[in-house]
Amino acid sequence: MTHRIPVTALPVDDSPKDECGVLGLSTPHGEGVAQLSFFGLFALQHRGQEAAGIAVSDGKRARVHKEAGLVANVFTPEALAPLTGYHAIGHTRYSTTGSNADRNIQPFLVETMHGPLALAHNGNLVNAPALRDELLNRGFGLTATSDSEVLTLMLAAAGGQTWQERLERTLPAWKGAFSLVLLAADQVIAVRDPWGFRPLSIGRLPHGGHAVASETCALSTLGCVDIDEVRPGEMVTLMGAEVHRSQVLAPQPRGARCTFEFVYFSRPDSVWDGRNVHHVRQRLGVQLAHEAPADADVVIPVPDSSIPAAIGYSNQSGIPFNDGLIKNRYIGRTFIEPTQDIRERGVALKFNALRENLEGKRVVMIDDSLVRGTTAGPLVKLVRDAGATEVHVRITCPPITHACHFGVDMGHDGDLIAGHLSVEEIREHIGADSLAFLSLDGMMLAVAERESSDDDGYCNACFTGRYPIHVGDAQAKLSFEGVLA
Ligand code: SF4
Numbered sequence: 001m002t003h004r005i006p007v008t009a010l011p012v013d014d015s016p017k018d019e020c021g022v023l024g025l026s027t028p029h030g031e032g033v034a035q036l037s038f039f040g041l042f043a044l045q046h047r048g049q050e051a052a053g054i055a056v057s058d059g060k061r062a063r064v065h066k067e068a069g070l071v072a073n074v075f076t077p078e079a080l081a082p083l084t085g086y087h088a089i090g091h092t093r094y095s096t097t098g099s100n101a102d103r104n105i106q107p108f109l110v111e112t113m114h115g116p117l118a119l120a121h122n123g124n125l126v127n128a129p130a131l132r133d134e135l136l137n138r139g140f141g142l143t144a145t146s147d148s149e150v151l152t153l154m155l156a157a158a159g160g161q162t163w164q165e166r167l168e169r170t171l172p173a174w175k176g177a178f179s180l181v182l183l184a185a186d187q188v189i190a191v192r193d194p195w196g197f198r199p200l201s202i203g204r205l206p207h208g209g210h211a212v213a214s215e216t217c218a219l220s221t222l223g224c225v226d227i228d229e230v231r232p233g234e235m236v237t238l239m240g241a242e243v244h245r246s247q248v249l250a251p252q253p254r255g256a257r258c259t260f261e262f263v264y265f266s267r268p269d270s271v272w273d274g275r276n277v278h279h280v281r282q283r284l285g286v287q288l289a290h291e292a293p294a295d296a297d298v299v300i301p302v303p304d305s306s307i308p309a310a311i312g313y314s315n316q317s318g319i320p321f322n323d324g325l326i327k328n329r330y331i332g333r334t335f336i337e338p339t340q341d342i343r344e345r346g347v348a349l350k351f352n353a354l355r356e357n358l359e360g361k362r363v364v365m366i367d368d369s370l371v372r373g374t375t376a377g378p379l380v381k382l383v384r385d386a387g388a389t390e391v392h393v394r395i396t397c398p399p400i401t402h403a404c405h406f407g408v409d410m411g412h413d414g415d416l417i418a419g420h421l422s423v424e425e426i427r428e429h430i431g432a433d434s435l436a437f438l439s440l441d442g443m444m445l446a447v448a449e450r451e452s453s454d455d456d457g458y459c460n461a462c463f464t465g466r467y468p469i470h471v472g473d474a475q476a477k478l479s480f481e482g483v484l485a
Helices: 033-043 128-137 147-157 163-173 216-221 259-265 277-291 307-317 340-350 376-385 423-430 440-447
Strands: 021-026 051-057 062-068 087-093 108-112 115-125 176-184 187-192 201-204 210-213 225-229 234-239 242-247 298-301 325-327 351-353 362-367 390-395 434-437
Touching: 021 033, 021 115, 021 176, 021 187, 021 234, 033 051, 033 087, 033 210, 033 216, 051 115, 051 176, 062 115, 087 115, 087 176, 087 187, 108 147, 115 128, 115 147, 128 147, 147 163, 147 176, 163 176, 163 187, 163 234, 201 216, 210 216, 210 234, 216 225, 259 277, 259 440, 277 307, 277 440, 298 307, 307 362, 325 376, 340 376, 351 376, 362 376, 376 390, 376 423, 423 434
Parallel strands: 298 362, 362 390, 390 434
Antiparallel strands: 021 087, 021 210, 051 062, 051 087, 108 115, 115 176, 176 187, 187 234, 201 210, 201 225, 234 242, 325 351
């Protein structure tokens, strides 16, 4: 593992931060396991751009390669070459608990009395501080500050004859969101929390064996067939050609799939809960056009995640769709600190306005969410400076008023613009002619094709403050950092 300087987020992004992607696969032949893992992770890059890692086992020994950076930068042919074996797990990371320090990069790999154990995790445990304290009181030394290390050590220390038994004994203590993959010497095990917060799917590899991944887009990339969701509370064991599925935790009566996966995080070609993400986003746009019409000449998306919703809004309203903002798609993260001048140019660094499509036009600008409200104002100004006569902003979800404790970094309650300003005050703040958010019922009609209620199987806590799990113990992202700073 080489040392890299920290990855820096450019100061132009007001999106909630993606939470992590996980991948696991097992084949009977062992051909190209590291390469398959690489391409699977490549398809999950949008879920985390800070770091990436792959751990592989050949049946006896496990090896890991992990570093800060994008998947394509972390894995050179030289880095992949030693990762030979039959079973593998991988991870793309955005830090939701713990800083982006190298020590928190996953998979975690430890040697245990039962052989090697590696773990990669998407989600966030709300009781991680209590679990961590318990480990420290039992004399464990901790080297990282993320809750994923806590899970790894709890499992390594659990009693039981098999990893499945150790998991069954340990899982009931974990409260919160976890879609995780484990690598042991001779198998891969995947588990999803009983609320089903984060997605996880399984598919059959075309040349033998099986794979699991956070999103179906990764499984499709690997050519998987028979793709199915790993159910809330389900454990799946992949062992060469064999696959075993068992319900180890009863699904919670109130399921809590993250609505935001549909609104923003997941790739549009992924399918979750039987629904294609692109189509859901189109329906969000249709619903928004019903609820918040505007007199305008053109509908433009804030690229990329708002494109399907803008198409839906345009189809429903009859107002033509066109590009109005062009995004530099390669700008997400950099190893180079931006200069003050570039910081100030912020949005212009990431977006250019298409004057030819905007000049003299009344514009409806569709965006997926307003979090801190730092980007919408500069974007409205960019569109106006390009000659738009009016700018009407439409958001494809309700105002975000509460922080997420289940693996999505939106900042604290106080950071959220809708937590302390009314819709009219936000409109004034961003300089739009009008501003409207999709209603909760409208969003749920588009997402789940039914009206919203607290037991509809989805989590909407960042919009309502009604958390599906008590979050009293939930820690701030960096709260473990003090000790290991
Ligand atoms: S609080 Fe919001 S972002 Fe977090 S899991 Fe629930 S819906 Fe998703």
